[in-house]
Each structure stands twice: as structure tokens, then as C-alpha cells.
Amino acid sequence: MNVLDERLNDAPKIREDQPGLRNVMNRVDAEITVEVDGLRREFDSKEGKVTALDGVNLQVRKGEIFGVLGPNGAGKTTMIRILSTLLLPTSGKAGVMGFDVEKEPEKIRAVINMASGAERAGYDFISARGNLWFFSQLYGIPSEEAHKRINELSDMLGLQNYLDRKFYALSTGYKQRVTLVRAFINDPKVVFLDEPTIGLDVMTALSIREYILKQAKEHGRTILIATHNMAEVDAICNRVAIIDKGKILACDTPAALKRSLGAPSLVLEVSPVPAPASLEPLGKLDGVKGYTSSVDEERGLSRIQVVVDSDGSAQSVIDSVRKSGMTVVSNWRQQATLEEVFVALVGRGFREREHEAA
Amino acid sequence: MSVLRSIVASVRVGWYREFNWTNPLLGFSMRTVGPLAGVIAASSVYFVGSSAARSFSPSQLAFILIGAALYTHVAAYSWVPTLAIAEGKWTYVFPQVFISPHSSLPYLTGRTLASFFSSTLTVIVSLVLSFFILSSVFNTSIPFTVTPLSVTLLFFAMLVNILAAFGLGLLLSAYALFATKFEWALPTYVAGLLMVFSEALFPVSFLPHPVSDVANVLPFTEFMRASRQAMIQGGDVYSYFSYIGLATLGGVILLAMGFLAFRYAENRARRLGVIDKKTA
Amino acid sequence: MKLHSNPWLRTAYARLWVRAKSIYGEPLWVAVNVGFPFFTSFSFTMVYRAYGLGAYAGFAILGGVMISFWGNVLWSMASQFNWDKQVGLFEIYISSPAPITAILVGMSLGGILGTAPSAAMVAILGWVIFAPPIHPFWPAVVLVFSLTLASLYAMGMALSSLYLAYGREADSVNEALHEPVSLISGVYFPSVGGISPFPFAVQAAASLVPLTIGMDALRQSLGFPIKVAFIPLYIEALILALMALILLLASSRALRFLENKGRRTGSIAVRQR
Ligand SMILES: Nc1ncnc2c1ncn2[C@@H]1O[C@H](COP(=O)(O)OP(=O)(O)OP(=O)(O)O)[C@@H](O)[C@H]1O
Ligand SMILES: [Mg+2]
Numbered sequence: 001m002n003v004l005d006e007r008l009n010d011a012p013k014i015r016e017d018q019p020g021l022r023n024v025m026n027r028v029d030a031e032i033t034v035e036v037d038g039l040r041r042e043f044d045s046k047e048g049k050v051t052a053l054d055g056v057n058l059q060v061r062k063g064e065i066f067g068v069l070g071p072n073g074a075g076k077t078t079m080i081r082i083l084s085t086l087l088l089p090t091s092g093k094a095g096v097m098g099f100d101v102e103k104e105p106e107k108i109r110a111v112i113n114m115a116s117g118a119e120r121a122g123y124d125f126i127s128a129r130g131n132l133w134f135f136s137q138l139y140g141i142p143s144e145e146a147h148k149r150i151n152e153l154s155d156m157l158g159l160q161n162y163l164d165r166k167f168y169a170l171s172t173g174y175k176q177r178v179t180l181v182r183a184f185i186n187d188p189k190v191v192f193l194d195e196p197t198i199g200l201d202v203m204t205a206l207s208i209r210e211y212i213l214k215q216a217k218e219h220g221r222t223i224l225i226a227t228h229n230m231a232e233v234d235a236i237c238n239r240v241a242i243i244d245k246g247k248i249l250a251c252d253t254p255a256a257l258k259r260s261l262g263a264p265s266l267v268l269e270v271s272p273v274p275a276p277a278s279l280e281p282l283g284k285l286d287g288v289k290g291y292t293s294s295v296d297e298e299r300g301l302s303r304i305q306v307v308v309d310s311d312g313s314a315q316s317v318i319d320s321v322r323k324s325g326m327t328v329v330s331n332w333r334q335q336a337t338l339e340e341v342f343v344a345l346v347g348r349g350f351r352e353r354e355h356e357a358a
Numbered sequence: 359m360s361v362l363r364s365i366v367a368s369v370r371v372g373w374y375r376e377f378n379w380t381n382p383l384l385g386f387s388m389r390t391v392g393p394l395a396g397v398i399a400a401s402s403v404y405f406v407g408s409s410a411a412r413s414f415s416p417s418q419l420a421f422i423l424i425g426a427a428l429y430t431h432v433a434a435y436s437w438v439p440t441l442a443i444a445e446g447k448w449t450y451v452f453p454q455v456f457i458s459p460h461s462s463l464p465y466l467t468g469r470t471l472a473s474f475f476s477s478t479l480t481v482i483v484s485l486v487l488s489f490f491i492l493s494s495v496f497n498t499s500i501p502f503t504v505t506p507l508s509v510t511l512l513f514f515a516m517l518v519n520i521l522a523a524f525g526l527g528l529l530l531s532a533y534a535l536f537a538t539k540f541e542w543a544l545p546t547y548v549a550g551l552l553m554v555f556s557e558a559l560f561p562v563s564f565l566p567h568p569v570s571d572v573a574n575v576l577p578f579t580e581f582m583r584a585s586r587q588a589m590i591q592g593g594d595v596y597s598y599f600s601y602i603g604l605a606t607l608g609g610v611i612l613l614a615m616g617f618l619a620f621r622y623a624e625n626r627a628r629r630l631g632v633i634d635k636k637t638a
Numbered sequence: 639m640k641l642h643s644n645p646w647l648r649t650a651y652a653r654l655w656v657r658a659k660s661i662y663g664e665p666l667w668v669a670v671n672v673g674f675p676f677f678t679s680f681s682f683t684m685v686y687r688a689y690g691l692g693a694y695a696g697f698a699i700l701g702g703v704m705i706s707f708w709g710n711v712l713w714s715m716a717s718q719f720n721w722d723k724q725v726g727l728f729e730i731y732i733s734s735p736a737p738i739t740a741i742l743v744g745m746s747l748g749g750i751l752g753t754a755p756s757a758a759m760v761a762i763l764g765w766v767i768f769a770p771p772i773h774p775f776w777p778a779v780v781l782v783f784s785l786t787l788a789s790l791y792a793m794g795m796a797l798s799s800l801y802l803a804y805g806r807e808a809d810s811v812n813e814a815l816h817e818p819v820s821l822i823s824g825v826y827f828p829s830v831g832g833i834s835p836f837p838f839a840v841q842a843a844a845s846l847v848p849l850t851i852g853m854d855a856l857r858q859s860l861g862f863p864i865k866v867a868f869i870p871l872y873i874e875a876l877i878l879a880l881m882a883l884i885l886l887l888a889s890s891r892a893l894r895f896l897e898n899k900g901r902r903t904g905s906i907a908v909r910q911r
Binding site: 392399400405410539544546549551560564565 | 670674675807810816829833
């Protein structure tokens with residue numbers, strides 16, 4: 001099977017720019033653990049057929065933390081559900097550790113695990129430890145070994161003092177920690193995490209990211225994370241696939257993707273807040289790859305981020321905004337983020353995309 | 359009259375909750391088979407026992423039939439306030455209702471009324487069906503009085519019984535307000551007690567002495583007696599109204615108790631911080 | 639991989655433990671669970687006494703015992719997977735290597751263990767209060783009781799796959815099934831045999847429910863005063879064993895089928911994200 005797309009082959013072999021990740025194996029010749037080839041998935045819904053995944057190709061290697069980044073409805077969860085054997089592809093292939101999701105789900109189930117940030121699965125009247133022990137038994141792990149693992153993993157997440165609490169009495173953040181201990185309880189080779197830090201406070205999210213990083217680095221696990229959190233991807237992912245409407249638009253290291261934008265992007269604060277339609281001409285200007293805007297209600301102005309290809313285009317954007325009668329309160333250039341990578345690829349930002357879909 | 363408005367709105371919510379079915383006919387049947395089977399089961403127990411003892415009497419069958427049907431009626435809707443609270447804590451509907459201007463009482467009233475309507479429908483249907491089924495299976499004629507007057511009197515008794523049933527509902531939901539366990543199970547427990555103590559299946563005088571006195575004055579017992587006076591041949595209007603009087607009196611007392619308990623529980627629940635606590 | 643040793647037994651045991659622990663962790667549950675079955679069987683015993691035969695009290699007490707298990711089968715077996723699905727546990731089961739039959743068997747044994755104390759309480763209370771006349775042949779009672787539970791819980795497994803297939807309305811279906819099945823299977827009075835009030839056709843139909851055969855076999859083995867036995871006891875035992883086996887196989891096949899169907903249609907997880 002040759003599903004390596006070109007962008008992927010061009011990816012830098014070692015990431016110089018993030019020293020923290022240098023140990024992570026990220027070479028093209030490392031073992032391929034997750035492989036997706038021409039993957040399509042359709043759903044029948046009341047409004048007709050919905051295409052959740054529309055010909056996706058991917059390869060993830062051993063020890064990699066791979067991000068799947070996209071707005072709501074992009075198809076991230078669908079991909080994870082296919083890879084974790086909960087859902088069959090409509091067409092195309094998907095494999096984990098060399099096993100086919102369609103034909104050999106049992107073999108995959110023995111070596112993977114998965115968790116979702118939206119999930120708070122557990123038996124309420126059983127302690128956190130009891131729940132984790134129960135889940136370990138689904139993998140046939142001897143109890144002694146299971147408790148050792150529970151203790152180790154809980155230590156990393158600061159869960160150890162909460163293990164004897166009944167599950168229902170844990171707060172959201174601690175239930176989420178239990179879920180993340182569960183996701184690694186069976187010493188999995190590949191772990192699928194769907195929005196692992198959604199709804200958590202910043203400090204908790206940070207400690208969870210560190211934990212995920214450790215799992216990949218120290219145990220060589222492959223971790224595939226679906227998220228629409230750019231900061232998360234930036235912080236821990238070796239590579240990221242940007243996905244929109246079921247298609248992968250780009251796949252590379254976060255740094256390379258940002259570098260590919262060339263010029264820093266332009267941020268304008270304008271007042272009064274313009275109607276969304278009156279911004280549309282912006283997208284058609286020469287040298288503008290796309291834009292996204294948000295309203296700062298407190299200050300009564302609109303912040304527009306424009307992805308431009310050169311300093312000259314930036315200047316002409318400012319001029320044209322002035323000409324259209326808006327007051328440019330301030331403007332500056334800033335180093336591109338992944339959001340701007342998305343804007344450059346799609347023309348609009350996550351927010352607008354999700355608004356369109358809703 | 360915004361209280362009235364919120365009661366009416368809650369009746370509608372309750373109605374949707376009760377009949378949340380893609381196919382209303384199927385939904386209604388599903389809700390009716392339970393009570394129907396319950397009535398037939400109780401009657402069969404009587405039939406089997408009395409046949410073996412050669413003491414079968416159609417009027418006793420009528421006694422059981424009415425009692426079993428009305429028992430399911432009361433049991434079905436008196437626990438609705440508890441259901442609304444326990445379920446509402448899960449869906450977060452209840453905390454929202456609780457902090458609304460009139461708080462939760464109009465809501466619970468509305469949900470109870472909706473359930474009263476729907477369970478009245480199911481009970482009437484199961485009463486009629488079991489009447490025909492049992493007359494034919496047991497090959498007997500059950501001495502019911504079915505006249506416009508008797509049916510009106512039955513409905514009136516059911517209406518009066520709302521006082522007591524809602525009072526009981528409030529007592530149970532007072533517990534559900536601050537409970538973090540057993541609130542789902544408690545109503546079933548109380549329903550069991552009600553079967554024993556409300557003269558649903560056998561005269562309460564058969565209970566041991568001090569217990570039978572308690573059962574004797576329960577508004578539910580008086581309601582059963584009044585309904586039987588209305589529906590079974592040989593009943594008379596005078597006893598009907600005296601039972602109704604007692605049922606009203608007891609109902610008012612129970613309602614007042616329920617109300618006080620509920621008010622107390624509201625405060626306690628807020629102190630404990632469990633108004634919006636999800637439990638299993 | 640040496641970590642993975644006999645997942646079937648471990649899974650079944652763990653599921654049993656979770657189920658039993660939820661109940662035994664809160665001893666008051668026993669008292670709460672005794673309530674409804676005890677009061678109903680008390681009421682029916684009173685009906686037997688008040689209008690006819692105190693000797694039949696045993697019917698109603700046995701009914702209270704068995705209704706506890708039947709309720710447990712409905713509310714904690716049949717609709718359990720639907721509930722698990724709501725909270726996200728079902729997808730964890732499916733995406734793990736654990737065999738689904740192990741989960742079902744563990745759930746059943748845990749349910750039986752969890753229901754046993756309250757069922758025993760009903761029996762003891764009924765016995766102490768009413769002292770019904772019985773002439774039990776204990777080895778047969780034990781055998782028939784075990785077989786009845788086996789077939790009853792196997793029916794719960796079959797129902798759980800049905801519920802998974804037809805989804806959402808599980809609770810309403812439970813409510814709709816609880817009383818009618820108790821009625822036709824003769825939980826509180828013999829619905830089959832010499833003193834059944836039902837016509838033969840109804841009796842024949844009722845015999846398709848494992849609980850019907852189980853109740854009759856229990857009444858026979860306990861030596862209740864039934865004038866004419868429905869079917870000889872040993873045949874009933876055979877039927878029960880057969881029913882348990884068939885239902886077990888059917889439900890494990892149905893679940894495998896539904897898992898595949900669920901993966902095709904995307905219905906294994908409820909759409910919560
Ligand atoms: N079981 C299903 N039935 C019908 N449509 C579905 C189903 N699951 C997903 N879809 C549709 O497929 C598309 C992709 O959904 P998916 O959940 O994979 O997106 P996502 O990227 O995970 O979004 P989010 O960020 O909101 O979690 C959406 O349009 C969704 O409505
Ligand atoms: Mg998603």
C-alpha cells in the first residue's frame with residue numbers, strides 16, 4: 001500500500017524547533033502503526049446522505065503524537081470511531097498495527113484503547129479504583145499487575161488521593177483523569193483520544209498534555225488526538241492533519257505548516273463592528289489567502305485576522321479597509337498560528353466554518 | 359396569574375413527557391397493558407383462592423377489580439413529582455425550574471396533573487377491558503353500576519383524591535429534593551405500602567389491630583370506599599358522600615403535611631447544596 | 639503478550655463484582671429492595687386468606703421472591719446495555735477485547751447475587767408471618783430454582799439484545815412487560831395446570847415464557863397444594879435447561895449481529911460529541 005501523500009514525505013525528519021520532543025521517534029522509516037487509505041464514511045440522516053469522511057489518507061508512526069485538527073463536524077470523531085473498531089468504513093481501508101479494522105477488529109482491540117473528553121463513563125457507586133480495576137479486567141490483566149498500573153498512572157495525573165472516592169463524587173476534572181488512566185490501563189500500542197482536554201481548566205489541561213507526552217515518549221505509544229484546540233496541537237503534536245468537511249487539507253509538523261504561510265499575518269481592530277457581509281470583499285483582494293473575524297464586545301470593535309502572502313498585500317488590505325469607511329483602531333503583524341494555517345487553506349476561520357454548519 | 363401560567367406550561371411539558379411516542383396508539387397501549395395485567399392478576403388471585411374454597415362471589419370480584427385499578431392509578435401519578443425532580447437533576451431542568459420566580463411547586467403541580475389525566479385514561483381503559491375479559495374468562499357477571507351518575511361520582515372521587523395523592527407526592531419529593539440515593543426506589547416502596555394499607559385488595563380490618571386503625575383513616579382508603587359505593591351495585595349515595603368527606607379531610611391534611619415537608623426540604627437541600635446534584 | 643490471560647473469566651468476574659458491589663456497598667439497598675415485592679406478596683397472601691384459602695399463601699410468597707428476580711432481569715439486564723450506551727460504557731466494552739457474553743454472564747451472576755438477599759428476606763418474612771404448608775423435596779427445589787434463574791437471566795440477555803436493536807424506549811418496554819409477564823407466568827397464582835383460571839390456549843402460550851415453567855416447577859418441588867400438576871417435574875426441569883441454552887445462544891448470536899450492524903450504521907455510540 002502506498003498511501004504516503006507528498007506533503008507527508010516532505011516533512012522534516014526531526015523537529016529542531018521543539019527540543020522537548022526531540023527524543024520522539026519521528027522518522028519516515030519508523031514502524032507505521034496507523035494507516036488510512038482512501039477512507040470514506042457516509043451516514044444516512046433525515047436530510048439525506050452526510051459524508052463525514054471523504055477520501056482520507058494518513059500514516060502515523062510508532063511513538064508519534066498525531067493531531068487531527070478541524071472545526072465541529074469536520075469528521076474527527078468519525079475517524080476515531082472507525083479506527084477504534086466502533087464504526088465501519090463505507091469504503092477505503094483503515095488499519096491499526098497492521099490489522100484491518102473491517103476484517104480483524106478483535107486483533108486491533110487487544111492492542112488499542114480510546115477515550116473521549118465528552119465521556120464520563122464509570123459506575124457511580126464504585127470507587128475510582130474499582131472502576132479502573134474493572135476496566136483492566138476487560139483486557140484480562142492480572143489484578144496485581146492492574147493495581148500497579150493504576151497506581152503508576154494515577155500518580156502521574158495527581159489522582160492517587162481520589163482513587164477511593166465513589167465515581168459519582170468526583171468532579172469533572174477528576175472523572176476525566178480516571179478516563180485517561182483507563183485509556184492507558186492495558187499498555188496499549190495505539191491510543192485514540194477524542195478532545196481529551198475539552199471543558200477542563202488550563203492547569204488541568206496542561207497536566208494532561210504532559211501525561212500524554214510522557215506516554216508517547218517513554219513507552220513509544222502512538223497517540224492520535226482529535227481536537228479543535230490549536231494550542232493543544234502546537235504544544236504536543238509531532239504532526240497534525242488539518243481536516244475540514246471530511247477531507248484532509250494539509251498534513252505536516254505544526255512548525256512547517258506555520259512556516260509555509262510565508263509572511264506574518266495581519267491583525268486589524270476596526271470600529272464600528274462591521275456586518276459580516278461587508279467584510280467579504282476582503283477575501284477577494286489580491287494576496288489575501290483568507291480571513292477570520294471576531295467581535296470584542298467590551299471594546300465595541302471587531303478584530304480581523306487576515307492571512308496575507310507578503311508585506312505589500314498587508315498594506316493594501318489596510319488601505320482597502322480604510323476606504324470602505326471603517327476606522328482602523330489599530331493594526332499589527334503577528335507570527336502565524338495554526339488557526340491562520342486553517343484560514344489560508346479554507347479561506348475562513350473555525351468560527352465561521354462552525355457557524356455555517358450550524 | 360403567572361403561577362397559573364407556569365402550571366399550565368408544566369401540564370404541557372408533563373403531557374409530552376407522558377406521551378413522547380412516535381406512534382401515540384402504540385404508546386397508549388404500552389402504558390395500558392401494565393395496569394390491565396395488574397388488575398387481572400389481582401382478580402385471578404382472588405378467583406383461584408375463592409374457587410378452591412368454594413366461596414367465589416361476584417361482588418367480591420368487583421371489589422378487587424375496582425381496588426386494583428384505582429390502586430395503579432394512585433401509584434402511577436403520586437410518584438411523578440419525585441420522578442420530575444430526580445430526572446430533572448440529571449437533565450438540569452430541575453435546577454432551572456427551581457430558581458424560576460415561582461420556584462418548583464407550580465411545575466410539580468403541573469406535572470402531577472398531566473400524569474393524573476393520562477393515568478386516568480389508562481385506568482379507565484384497563485377497567486373496561488378487564489371487566490369484559492374477566493366476565494368471560496371467569497364466566498360470571500360482575501355487579502358494576504354503570505350509569506352517568508355512578509361514573510360522574512367515580513370521577514369526582516378521583517378528583518378529590520388528587521389532594522391526598524399530591525400530598526403524598528410532595529412528601530416523597532421532599533425527600534427527593536435533598537436525597538442523593540434511594541430517591542428512585544422510595545416511591546416504589548411507598549407504592550407497596552399503599553397496596554397493603556389502602557384497602558386496595560382486601561378490607562383493612564384484616565390487618566392486625568393498631569395497624570388497621572391507621573389504614574382505616576387514610577384518605578386513600580376512604581377514596582377506595584367511596585369509589586366502590588359509586589361503582590358496585592348496592593352502594594348508596596349517603597355513604598359515598600361520607601367517604602368523600604373523610605377523603606377530603608384526610609387529603610387536605612396530607613397535602614398540608616406534604617407542603618410543609620417540601621418547604622422544609624427546599625431549605626435543607628439548599629443548605630446541603632444538592633438542588634443541582636446529579637445522582638444515580 | 640503475557641498480560642492477556644483468559645479475558646473471558648476475568649471479564650465475567652469483574653462484571654459480577656461491579657454489579658454485586660454496587661448493591662452490597664450500600665446495605666440499605668437490601669431493605670429498600672425488599673419493600674415492593676414483600677408488600678405485594680403480603681397483599682396477595684391476605685387476599686388468599688381473606689376470601690378463601692390460607693393454604694395458598696405459599697403461592698404469593700414464592701411470587702414475591704421470584705418477582706424480585708424478574709424485576710432485576712428487566713431493569714438491570716434487559717435495559718442495561720441501553721443505559722451503558724447512554725453513559726458511554728457500551729463503546730468501551732465493544733472496543734475492548736472482552737467477549738460480550740462474558741459481560742452478560744457476569745452481569746447475570748452479579749444480579750442474582752445482588753437480588754438474593756432481598757429475595758431471601760421476602761421468603762423469610764412471608765414464612766414467619768404466614769407459615770404456609772409446604773412439603774419440599776430440597777434437592778429438586780435447588781435444581782429447579784437454579785434452572786429457573788438460568789433461563790430467566792438468559793431471557794434477560796435475549797431481551798437486552800432486542801432492546802439494543804429497538805433502542806430508546808427501553809424503559810417503557812420494561813414497564814409494559816413487567817406486569818403482563820408476571821400475570822401470564824403465574825407469579826402469584828398457578829397460571830398453568832389444574833387450578834389455573836385460564837383457558838388452555840392461554841396456558842399453552844404462557845408456557846413459552848421460561849418463568850411460567852419455572853414457577854410451576856418450583857410449586858411442584860416445594861410441595862404446594864396443587865391438585866393437578868401441569869407437566870411432570872423432571873420434564874419441566876429439562877425444558878428449563880433447554881430454554882436457558884437456546885436463549886443464551888440466541889442472545890450471543892443476536893449481539894454479534896447487532897455489533898456488526900451497529901458498526902455499519904454508526905449506532906454503537908449515541909451521538910454525544
Ligand atoms: N451516527 C451518525 N449519523 C448521522 N450523521 C453523523 C453520525 N455521526 C456523525 N455524523 C455526521 O458526520 C459529520 C462529522 O461528524 P464528526 O462527529 O465526525 O465531526 P467532528 O469533527 O468530531 O466534530 P466535533 O468537533 O463537533 O466533535 C457531521 O456532519 C455529523 O453530523
Ligand atoms: Mg467530535
